[in-house]
Amino acid sequence: MPRPIVYDVTHLVFRMAARAVTGIDRIDLAYGRHFAAAQGNEAFAAFCSPSGPRVMDAATFLQIVVRAQQAAWEDNPIGADLNFLRVRDWLNGVPRRDHVRLMAPPSLGARHWLTARYWEANCRYTKTKHAVPRGGIYLNIAEHWLEYPKYFNWLTSRPDVEAVFFVHDLLPLDYPEYFRPGYEEVFRQRFETMARRGTAFIVSTQVVRERLLEALGSFGRRDVPVHVAPLPSPLDLAGGEEGEPAPRHPYFVLVSTIEPRKNHLLVLNVWRALAEKLGDDMPRLVLIGSRGWENEQVVDMLERCDPVVKHVRHVARVSRRGLVWLVRHAQALLMPSFDEGYGLPLVEGLSLGTPVIASDIATFREVAGVAATLLSPIDGLAWAEAVTGFAGSDSPAWRNAKTKAAAYQAPNWGGYFTGVDQFLNALQ
Numbered sequence: 001m002p003r004p005i006v007y008d009v010t011h012l013v014f015r016m017a018a019r020a021v022t023g024i025d026r027i028d029l030a031y032g033r034h035f036a037a038a039q040g041n042e043a044f045a046a047f048c049s050p051s052g053p054r055v056m057d058a059a060t061f062l063q064i065v066v067r068a069q070q071a072a073w074e075d076n077p078i079g080a081d082l083n084f085l086r087v088r089d090w091l092n093g094v095p096r097r098d099h100v101r102l103m104a105p106p107s108l109g110a111r112h113w114l115t116a117r118y119w120e121a122n123c124r125y126t127k128t129k130h131a132v133p134r135g136g137i138y139l140n141i142a143e144h145w146l147e148y149p150k151y152f153n154w155l156t157s158r159p160d161v162e163a164v165f166f167v168h169d170l171l172p173l174d175y176p177e178y179f180r181p182g183y184e185e186v187f188r189q190r191f192e193t194m195a196r197r198g199t200a201f202i203v204s205t206q207v208v209r210e211r212l213l214e215a216l217g218s219f220g221r222r223d224v225p226v227h228v229a230p231l232p233s234p235l236d237l238a239g240g241e242e243g244e245p246a247p248r249h250p251y252f253v254l255v256s257t258i259e260p261r262k263n264h265l266l267v268l269n270v271w272r273a274l275a276e277k278l279g280d281d282m283p284r285l286v287l288i289g290s291r292g293w294e295n296e297q298v299v300d301m302l303e304r305c306d307p308v309v310k311h312v313r314h315v316a317r318v319s320r321r322g323l324v325w326l327v328r329h330a331q332a333l334l335m336p337s338f339d340e341g342y343g344l345p346l347v348e349g350l351s352l353g354t355p356v357i358a359s360d361i362a363t364f365r366e367v368a369g370v371a372a373t374l375l376s377p378i379d380g381l382a383w384a385e386a387v388t389g390f391a392g393s394d395s396p397a398w399r400n401a402k403t404k405a406a407a408y409q410a411p412n413w414g415g416y417f418t419g420v421d422q423f424l425n426a427l428q
Contacts, residue, residue: 169341
């Protein structure tokens with residue numbers, strides 16, 4: 001018989017007010033959707049508190065997931081997405097227009113903030129008669145608040161509960177220079193909480209599994225169950241393109257928070273160099289993602305470098321349907337990261353049949369195999385050559401990459417969650 005699932009919704013609640021959606025947000029939301037709607041599993045929502053989790057019933061769990069999805073702009077039609085409309089017009093060479101009538105209400109951000117605060121108060125203070133059921137599985141996907149061990153002390157008195165954590169990567173320990181100052185210590189505390197409290201783990205690659213087991217070894221945890229399964233594309237859950245035709249101007253797309261590890265600077269320098277050589281024949285570049293940290297040089301190029309200003313557009317977020325459109329019609333999706341735990345945009349691109357140019361790192365070799373073009377993340381000349389070769393749909397390089405992308409065996413959510421469910425229910 002399936003074991004009761006107690007799903008930690010703390011991250012979903014707080015991210016209702018977020019201005020941009022990250023990969024972790026989308027994975028958390030996909031898991032939340034699955035368990036809130038799962039048939040045959042008794043499912044509860046849990047919100048962290050110092051005195052133990054606030055446990056809510058399945059109906060409340062589903063409400064939280066629906067609100068989180070709405071706040072993330074997941075269901076917005078692309079015709080109502082101002083950011084998408086601006087980028088689409090730019091790619092079609094349409095002069096900049098006034099989209100005031102198509103804009104979301106100015107209070108939208110405030111509404112999302114108020115929604116998040118409402119659900120935070122509801123989860124934190126509303127009296128509940130529910131407790132973590134005996135033999136239940138506590139599932140934490142987003143690593144939220146793990147730097148505060150007191151929120152998880154309740155697990156000490158509940159040895160009947162399996163605590164399962166999704167480990168996205170351990171990169172803050174391996175590359176602290178790529179993250180905010182002080183974040184290494186925060187993440188170290190998060191990992192210590194997982195290492196001491198976790199009875200099983202979920203990861204997306206063998207690369208992360210091997211690194212996780214190595215790190216757990218220092219806590220004497222070498223025989224912990226670890227489920228490895230590649231994540232499907234969250235864009236598979238999006239609706240259709242609503243009749244939007246492909247844009248007139250060829251372009252590339254890069255989907256990522258702007259932060260040092262993602263290596264935007266290499267791509268922008270490639271675009272600057274090619275613009276000087278190709279002029280108006282340049283392909284365009286669409287950057288999608290919020291501004292993160294230590295990105296002053298990237299921001300300076302986006303705002304003050306004339307060739308980049310002319311040929312590059314940056315938006316913090318678009319609707320999921322808008323993202324499908326932009327990825328599907330791109331000449332290629334670019335992912336020049338120095339390292340990754342997985343790389344959802346790479347999978348999203350290949351799943352839509354879009355060629356991918358990405359860094360030649362262990363994770364991408366595992367996830368993409370031969371389906372993507374992999375280059376050194378410090379070889380600007382190779383990236384410039386690849387972009388030039390992929391710029392025209394009649395080029396042999398692009399046609400070959402398109403064929404490889406079409407042959408990619410994309411993971412799917414049905415098979416993915418079948419494996420997750422089997423893993424969870426097999427825990428002893």
